[in-house]
Amino acid sequence: MDDVRLETFIGNLLRAGVLLAAFVVLSGGILYLLQHHAATLSYGHFTLESTALRSLAGIVHLALHGNSLGIMQFGLVLLIATPVARVALAVAGFYLEHDRLYVVISLIVLAVLLYSLIDGH
Template identity: 40%
Template sequence: MKLIKTLTGDRDIALLVGQVLRTGVITASAIAFVGGVLYLAKHGADSLPDYSTFTGEGKEYTTFGGIFRGLTTFRPSAVIQFGALILLATPILRVFFSLIGFAVEKDRMYVVITLLVLGIILFSMFGGLKV
């Protein structure tokens, strides 16, 4: 009986995790698509920037603040970049949902393991690794 209970619990988490992943990808690609269409409508006829030399993106595309500011003025590139942000957030959100799942199951060992993974990702996000 106990075995069956843990199995169904696992299955529920798994399905929830699958749902998070699917929704995230669909949302992100829909936003990137809209941004792409806007971008082509506005800049389609412009000549191509020189992608063969790396200059890096400016603050408007590399920080939360910058992307959101661009979003409020409907700048096409910012919309695309927002889609990229959603895409990046999807697996991170997945880890977060796994954490909740393990906590509900009272699987302490896997709560710690999941927290560790989440910690590493958050460290790379905010740990000043920009260089």
């Protein structure tokens, strides 16, 4: 039953990750609405003004300076990271089960995910 224990642990961790991400997004969202509630935007043609919101370093920088868009985006990055953490934990789990074939398989998935997140241009 090792697989089941591993999956249960991963499942609970994912849920905690989603709740944390939702909390960060909600905090940023409240701050954003307090500051910009009356702002009007053209949602049909708007572009992301700040290119900093496109890169991890830029998002962290904005979030640490209390920028509401940066905080929301940081929460969204946390959310995107939960499935990545899930695959990384599966690598560790398969390694502990001495399942070499599935260590390799999950490492391939992890590599594709990291490629898309780090070099998505």
